[in-house]
Amino acid sequence: MSLGSRLSGVLADTRPLAEPHFRRLWTAQIITVIGAQLTVVAVPAQIYADTGSSAYVGLTGVFGLVPLVIFGLYGGALADHLDRRTLLMVSTCGLIATSALFWLQSAVGSTNVWLLLCLFAVQQAFFAVNQPTRSAVLPKLFPAHLLPAANSLSMTVVQFGAIAGPLVAGILIPITGYTWMYLIDTCTLFATLYAVVLLPGMPVEGAQQGAPGLRSVWEGIAYLRDKPVLLMSFVVDLIAMIFGMPRALFPEIAHLSFHGPKDGGIAFALLYAAIPAGAVVGGVFSGWISRVERQGRVVLWCIAVWGLGIVGFGLSVAVADRVGFTGVMLGLGLLFMVVAGAGDVASAAIRSAMLQSAADDNVRGRLQGVFTVVVAGGPRIADVVHGGAAAVVGTAAATTGGGGLVLVGIALCALLVPSFVRYRVGRPSSAV
Numbered sequence: 001m002s003l004g005s006r007l008s009g010v011l012a013d014t015r016p017l018a019e020p021h022f023r024r025l026w027t028a029q030i031i032t033v034i035g036a037q038l039t040v041v042a043v044p045a046q047i048y049a050d051t052g053s054s055a056y057v058g059l060t061g062v063f064g065l066v067p068l069v070i071f072g073l074y075g076g077a078l079a080d081h082l083d084r085r086t087l088l089m090v091s092t093c094g095l096i097a098t099s100a101l102f103w104l105q106s107a108v109g110s111t112n113v114w115l116l117l118c119l120f121a122v123q124q125a126f127f128a129v130n131q132p133t134r135s136a137v138l139p140k141l142f143p144a145h146l147l148p149a150a151n152s153l154s155m156t157v158v159q160f161g162a163i164a165g166p167l168v169a170g171i172l173i174p175i176t177g178y179t180w181m182y183l184i185d186t187c188t189l190f191a192t193l194y195a196v197v198l199l200p201g202m203p204v205e206g207a208q209q210g211a212p213g214l215r216s217v218w219e220g221i222a223y224l225r226d227k228p229v230l231l232m233s234f235v236v237d238l239i240a241m242i243f244g245m246p247r248a249l250f251p252e253i254a255h256l257s258f259h260g261p262k263d264g265g266i267a268f269a270l271l272y273a274a275i276p277a278g279a280v281v282g283g284v285f286s287g288w289i290s291r292v293e294r295q296g297r298v299v300l301w302c303i304a305v306w307g308l309g310i311v312g313f314g315l316s317v318a319v320a321d322r323v324g325f326t327g328v329m330l331g332l333g334l335l336f337m338v339v340a341g342a343g344d345v346a347s348a349a350i351r352s353a354m355l356q357s358a359a360d361d362n363v364r365g366r367l368q369g370v371f372t373v374v375v376a377g378g379p380r381i382a383d384v385v386h387g388g389a390a391a392v393v394g395t396a397a398a399t400t401g402g403g404g405l406v407l408v409g410i411a412l413c414a415l416l417v418p419s420f421v422r423y424r425v426g427r428p429s430s431a432v
Helices: 003-010 020-051 054-079 084-107 113-141 144-176 178-197 214-226 228-244 247-257 266-284 287-291 295-322 326-358 361-393 395-416 418-422
Strands: none
Touching: 020 054, 020 084, 020 113, 020 144, 020 178, 054 084, 054 113, 054 361, 084 113, 084 178, 113 144, 113 326, 113 361, 144 178, 144 266, 144 287, 144 326, 214 228, 214 361, 228 295, 228 326, 228 361, 228 395, 228 418, 247 266, 247 295, 247 361, 247 395, 266 326, 287 326, 295 326, 295 395, 295 418, 326 361, 361 395, 395 418
16 A cells, blocks of 8 residues: 555545535635634733723623523524525624624724623624534535544634634734734635535425424424434533533643743643644544544544543643653643544544434534534533632642543443444445
8 A cells, every 4th residue: 555545544534625615615714713713812802901800801701601502502493494505694794793893893992891792792692603504504515424524624624723813813913903803803704705605505404484482492402312322422522521621720730830920921822722733633634534433432432532631631730740840741741632632623523423414404403503502611611610629629630530530421421321332324335
């Protein structure tokens, strides 16, 4: 076997890019994800600059999470009733409008923190409608065996933005101010709008007539009662994130364990970048994902890699606290988190494909809405859990113990719901 053939089996599966609609959406995502991250960084930075208060900055969590939960669930219901192309157009235009309003308030020199927070909430509401709709579109474009590759390509771009966006914003904000950050975000979103406009009409198969209400949202959640495999795809992610995401401890770990400055520094930045960096590496070398048939089992193994990576990071912090070797332990801890990030992106890509392929078309939007809420809500719950645990047992024990609980949790899931372990999909022998 030639080197090229071996690499093609290891590197990311790019076959989904042969589909022109997905290729345009993916290319547009490369452009827009950087702009979106500029706004993600600029909003809390502007709030802190205007108020000098971290408490006001902390309110972005509330103003962001509440609309994300409400409109993530209701947006999924809309995606199961309306033409999904139309809904993507409306929600993308909403994102453009809110980014333009961010630009306008900064351009006129506004220092009203409540205006910023309300704009942020509206933006998150449009995002919460857009995201499940976008995910529900993919099964219309691909057969089931290409969905893991398509999801992996999309998630790799998002994680790349999570690294590059903050770095670019950190360099540009002192030079250009916040106004240009918002303007760049506004302009880049037109690339996504262009890709969405070119999509064909995407009516929902078996969609119910009339506007969806709370009953429709509940029916989507109730659909999971008879689908233990799909339900477990959410449960295992919550286990991984709630117990295994120690990001709330990064400032203290960077300062006290790795002797960085109290207000940030290199160690602080590297800790935040390590997991997204691992996700990018995992995405680049994700060619194997398309060949996975036993998806349930592989998801559990990927989450085990995540848990072990977090345990390794926690032990690195413990050694730094007790023995020293700060530089070595920081490097080792970052390596463990890179490994964890690679396991996480593989798990997310496969779980998303399971939802897209195993669910009926007229409920896919609502399930993707639940997926959006779980993915966004789990880490926020983790911030509270890890912060409280660290106050009692310290950062190293909280991190290491959390990773260990991930391993225990997925082992229990495997024992209690064997159908998840047995879940598999067929792979065509001549997949193209």
